[in-house]
Amino acid sequence: MRHLMNPMDFSVEELDRLFDLAADIEKNPEKYAHKCTGKKLATCFYEPSTRTRLSFETAMLNLGGSVIGFSDAGSSSASKGESVSDTIRVISCFADICAMRHPKEGAPMVAASHSTIPVINAGDGGHQHPTQTLTDLLTIRSLKGRLDNFTIGICGDLKFGRTVHSLVNALSRYSGIRFVFISPEELRIPGYLREKLWDNALTFEEVIRLEDVMGKLDLLYMTRVQRERFFNEEDYVRLKDFYILNKDKMALAKPDCLILHPLPRVNEISVEVDKDPRAVYFKQVQYGVYVRMALILTLLDLA
Amino acid sequence: MLNVGKIEEGFVLDHIPAGKSMSIYYHLGLDKLDCTVAIIKNAKSNVMGKKDIIKVECDINTLDMDVLAVIDHTITVNVIKDAVIVEKKQLTLPLEITGIMKCHNPRCITSIEQELPHIFYLADADRELYRCRYCDEKNTERF
Ligand SMILES: [Zn+2]
Numbered sequence: 185m186r187h188l189m190n191p192m193d194f195s196v197e198e199l200d201r202l203f204d205l206a207a208d209i210e211k212n213p214e215k216y217a218h219k220c221t222g223k224k225l226a227t228c229f230y231e232p233s234t235r236t237r238l239s240f241e242t243a244m245l246n247l248g249g250s251v252i253g254f255s256d257a258g259s260s261s262a263s264k265g266e267s268v269s270d271t272i273r274v275i276s277c278f279a280d281i282c283a284m285r286h287p288k289e290g291a292p293m294v295a296a297s298h299s300t301i302p303v304i305n306a307g308d309g310g311h312q313h314p315t316q317t318l319t320d321l322l323t324i325r326s327l328k329g330r331l332d333n334f335t336i337g338i339c340g341d342l343k344f345g346r347t348v349h350s351l352v353n354a355l356s357r358y359s360g361i362r363f364v365f366i367s368p369e370e371l372r373i374p375g376y377l378r379e380k381l382w383d384n385a386l387t388f389e390e391v392i393r394l395e396d397v398m399g400k401l402d403l404l405y406m407t408r409v410q411r412e413r414f415f416n417e418e419d420y421v422r423l424k425d426f427y428i429l430n431k432d433k434m435a436l437a438k439p440d441c442l443i444l445h446p447l448p449r450v451n452e453i454s455v456e457v458d459k460d461p462r463a464v465y466f467k468q469v470q471y472g473v474y475v476r477m478a479l480i481l482t483l484l485d486l487a
Numbered sequence: 488m489l490n491v492g493k494i495e496e497g498f499v500l501d502h503i504p505a506g507k508s509m510s511i512y513y514h515l516g517l518d519k520l521d522c523t524v525a526i527i528k529n530a531k532s533n534v535m536g537k538k539d540i541i542k543v544e545c546d547i548n549t550l551d552m553d554v555l556a557v558i559d560h561t562i563t564v565n566v567i568k569d570a571v572i573v574e575k576k577q578l579t580l581p582l583e584i585t586g587i588m589k590c591h592n593p594r595c596i597t598s599i600e601q602e603l604p605h606i607f608y609l610a611d612a613d614r615e616l617y618r619c620r621y622c623d624e625k626n627t628e629r630f
Binding site for chain 1 (some may be wrong): 595599620624
């Protein structure tokens with residue numbers, strides 16, 4: 185039995201098979217509409233994350249399965265002090281597969297080691313959120329047609345953003361990827377990640393202004409720069425516009441440069457950009473459902 | 488030099504960095520064993536200047552080599568049987584180790600679920616770096 189804890193749990197070949205399956209689901213959804221009839225997904229969310237939970241539940245419903253679960257710790261036995269190891273033993277009797285979100289790092293791994301059903305990490309604190317990374321990869325692969333040989337700009341809070349670190353790690357396994365990191369000085373990628381990129385001889389550069397590099401990007405992955413991450417208000421006011429994507433900056437981008445964002449967005453992408461065909465962040469949400477469908481089928485051995 | 492008698496069966500842990508012997512004594516659980524243990528502190532060493540030595544008279548299968556390796560894999564382990572050295576064991580860093588280090592990351596699940604075993608995996612052998620299996624935080628404990 186397999187679980188998904190970390191996006192790197194799957195080899196590049198296994199990911200290829202998963203993405204092929206997701207692509208087939210996109211093309212022929214009716215072929216998969218009853219694949220999970222009689223199967224149940226438990227969504228065990230110890231902290232609310234409505235979008236992630238609904239994406240998992242939609243995935244299971246699209247496969248003809250059904251869904252049980254809880255959406256925050258207060259409404260579950262966790263509020264009475266039950267351990268994750270006990271909860272998953274109980275859930276294992278109810279459901280066929282479990283997606284778990286927990287504020288503490290490693291909680292889904294604890295669940296996996298006591299579970300008799302596959303467990304998917306649906307986000308554990310600031311640690312891992314593998315299905316977001318799989319979503320990002322599937323979106324790129326589907327819309328670019330490949331996962332190698334492109335220049336990707338990653339913009340925003342690169343220091344604390346778990347989504348970003350995970351995506352960089354995952355893309356590091358493909359050839360010909362050039363990274364352009366766009367962030368304020370204080371929010372540059374962490375040292376360990378920079379070392380890893382050096383060790384693997386990957387091409388990357390770090391810049392302050394999005395405008396300076398816009399024209400060379402094949403993809404731009406936007407993330408939020410939170411006000412509280414800045415040391416002082418002055419810096420925030422001075423720098424924040426560098427990291428807001430608007431029509432003017434889009435005018436500098438290549439005609440086929442795709443804009444991704446893990447959502448929710450606040451103001452880092454102006455709504456005027458939404459109409460631009462290069463803005464694919466809402467399509468990304470759709471790919472999130474396809475990749476979770478493919479994942480459920482794969483972990484249940486129904487692929 | 489201080490003389491400690493020969494042992495029939497057991498171990499002589501040699502070339503322990505001076506001052507580390509008591510930590511090893513506790514981590515190996517020698518305090519809980521009902522057998523003869525000799526701890527020699529600050530013995531003269533040509534190579535190290537000063538060193539510690541631990542002699543344990545016990546069944547040769549009772550020693551946890553993994554624990555010893557994590558504490559210091561450069562220690563020489565002489566296995567004694569019938570009063571002669573039958574083997575000099577080379578210590579290698581275990582890939583996974585349970586119950587020796589504790590994870591101190593306050594965001595880690597081990598911080599709220601007390602009964603969980605603290606498990607670390609070898610993340611970088613060259614740097615002797617272990618990380619928590621749950622949260623991947625680096626081990627910061629020294630012995
Ligand atoms: Zn930990």
